[in-house]
Amino acid sequence: MKYLMLVCVDEHVEEDADPEPWITEMESRGIRQTGNRLQPIADSTTVRVRNGEVLIADGPFAETKEQIGGFDILECRDLDEAIEVAAKHPAATFGTLELRPFWSGA
Amino acid sequence: MTPDEAAATAFTEQRRRILATLIRTTGDWDLAEECVQDAFERALSRWPAEGVPRNPGAWLTTTARNRALDRLRRDANHATKLRRLAVETDDPNDELQLLFTCCHPALPLEARVALTLHTIAGLSTEQIAAALLVSSSTMAQRLSRAKRKIRNAAIPYRVPPPELLGERLPGVLAVIYLVFNEGYSGRQQLADEAIRLGRLLRHLMPTETEVRGLLALMLFQHSRARARADEHGDLIVLEEQDRSRWDTTLIAEGLTLLTGTGSPYQLQAEIAAGHSTARTAADTDWPRIVQLYERLGALVPSPVVALNHAVAVAMADGPAAALPLLDALDPTLTGYYLLPATRADLLRRLGRPAEAAAEYDRALALAPTEAERRFLSRRRRSVEEVVPPIVASVDRLRTRSVDDGHDGRTH
Numbered sequence: 001m002k003y004l005m006l007v008c009v010d011e012h013v014e015e016d017a018d019p020e021p022w023i024t025e026m027e028s029r030g031i032r033q034t035g036n037r038l039q040p041i042a043d044s045t046t047v048r049v050r051n052g053e054v055l056i057a058d059g060p061f062a063e064t065k066e067q068i069g070g071f072d073i074l075e076c077r078d079l080d081e082a083i084e085v086a087a088k089h090p091a092a093t094f095g096t097l098e099l100r101p102f103w104s105g106a
Numbered sequence: 107m108t109p110d111e112a113a114a115t116a117f118t119e120q121r122r123r124i125l126a127t128l129i130r131t132t133g134d135w136d137l138a139e140e141c142v143q144d145a146f147e148r149a150l151s152r153w154p155a156e157g158v159p160r161n162p163g164a165w166l167t168t169t170a171r172n173r174a175l176d177r178l179r180r181d182a183n184h185a186t187k188l189r190r191l192a193v194e195t196d197d198p199n200d201e202l203q204l205l206f207t208c209c210h211p212a213l214p215l216e217a218r219v220a221l222t223l224h225t226i227a228g229l230s231t232e233q234i235a236a237a238l239l240v241s242s243s244t245m246a247q248r249l250s251r252a253k254r255k256i257r258n259a260a261i262p263y264r265v266p267p268p269e270l271l272g273e274r275l276p277g278v279l280a281v282i283y284l285v286f287n288e289g290y291s292g293r294q295q296l297a298d299e300a301i302r303l304g305r306l307l308r309h310l311m312p313t314e315t316e317v318r319g320l321l322a323l324m325l326f327q328h329s330r331a332r333a334r335a336d337e338h339g340d341l342i343v344l345e346e347q348d349r350s351r352w353d354t355t356l357i358a359e360g361l362t363l364l365t366g367t368g369s370p371y372q373l374q375a376e377i378a379a380g381h382s383t384a385r386t387a388a389d390t391d392w393p394r395i396v397q398l399y400e401r402l403g404a405l406v407p408s409p410v411v412a413l414n415h416a417v418a419v420a421m422a423d424g425p426a427a428a429l430p431l432l433d434a435l436d437p438t439l440t441g442y443y444l445l446p447a448t449r450a451d452l453l454r455r456l457g458r459p460a461e462a463a464a465e466y467d468r469a470l471a472l473a474p475t476e477a478e479r480r481f482l483s484r485r486r487r488s489v490e491e492v493v494p495p496i497v498a499s500v501d502r503l504r505t506r507s508v509d510d511g512h513d514g515r516t517h
Binding site: 001076077078080083099101104 | 210258261262270
């Protein structure tokens with residue numbers, strides 16, 4: 001089962017958390033397929049098409065403090081394994097990790 | 107036994123096991139439920155003509171399994187499920203795995219309760235909706251959303267491994283106790299189901315201390331079900347209950363489950379056992395109950411435990427000793443009717459009826475059920491009656507003189 005793990009953190013909180021050991025472990029277990037950190041939300045752009053017109057905006061700036069700061073794609077046996085993997089990520093202690101299963105077509 | 111009775115007995119005893127096996131082997135909850143239902147319907151139509159099979163459980167299992175095979179064969183996409191279903195047999199762990207899946211922490215709590223009642227206890231969507239006071243369509247949605255999440259998010263169908271069990275078992279016990287408490291205020295069927303689940307879990311995990319503790323706790327509380335309300339459904343408090351109406355079989359069963367290990371459900375069960383074994387209310391060993399509440403409060407600090415502790419202190423050392431404990435609770439338990447109700451009771455016993463009456467009013471405004479309001483009103487009337495008559499008549503005189511003054515006719 002494939003999961004997208006969204007790493008949501010408060011951008012204004014400086015946390016000294018090195019994800020390298022986690023990445024090494026999860027890649028050696030064949031769980032982490034890929035992933036990356038993202039630039040801050042200030043650098044993101046929103047695109048919408050309404051009535052044939054392309055609407056472009058800065059943002060999105062949501063009300064929540066935590067924003068998506070990175071993502072990982074995981075291949076796990078089941079949700080329990082994905083939870084175990086997420087709980088080991090250093091950001092779990094100060095941010096929030098969201099596990100979203102991939103659409104399976106069913 | 108008539109064929110109908112045999113089918114009904116088989117349904118009660120075997121449904122859960124057959125369903126659990128089919129869910130495990132097909133991984134499809136809806137399909138499994140339909141096929142089990144179908145097998146029982148076939149039993150009802152065939153057994154009267156063909157006779158009851160020698161092993162009704164095996165007949166039902168085979169019929170349900172064949173039905174599932176038929177259904178899956180029609181759809182080529184299900185080749186994997188079909189292979190598993192064809193080769194796998196019963197596993198004694200199936201029911202336990204199903205219970206842990208229904209209570210997985212990735213599901214919202216209300217869905218865990220609903221799914222457990224539906225899948226393990228076998229209640230219909232309508233029955234659960236009625237018991238939990240939501241509409242049938244809301245309940246149907248809640249159940250199908252939970253089943254969908256189990257499938258799409260790949261919630262595993264298994265008993266968690268030992269390293270996760272300590273973390274997951276309390277959640278399962280909490281769901282069972284929640285079901286029991288839903289049944290406590292009159293919805294008897296839920297209390298019965300919770301006890302059945304408790305016994306099942308105890309049977310499947312005989313050495314788990316807290317499984318025994320929870321079952322014991324429920325048995326002690328349930329042993330008083332007949333004595334807890336009068337013929338109008340009004341509450342009868344513990345000290346006024348007719349102890350000859352307590353169910354001694356349940357109490358005896360509960361006592362065999364106590365392990366003296368001092369874990370949260372065990373401690374609560376020991377407190378309940380303290381009440382259950384006292385021959386009269388006056389015989390209750392209150393100092394020991396105070397002690398047990400202190401240990402429980404140290405383990406699971408909660409304002410409700412602290413409130414019960416205060417009540418026990420009032421019984422052991424007198425109401426005056428307990429009043430300051432209630433005052434300390436005030437900020438944390440706002441809106442909980444038992445706090446003013448308890449204070450009212452202490453003030454009543456201290457001979458301060460006017461203050462007691464005011465606390466009863468506060469409790470009345472917060473009481474959740476009609477039966478509780480009737481109980482509180484009755485208690486409130488009893489303190490009105492002991493308001494010293496001399497004070498009452500002085501008040502009345504004062505009122506009259508004021509009225510008379512306005513009236514201007516007396517002088």
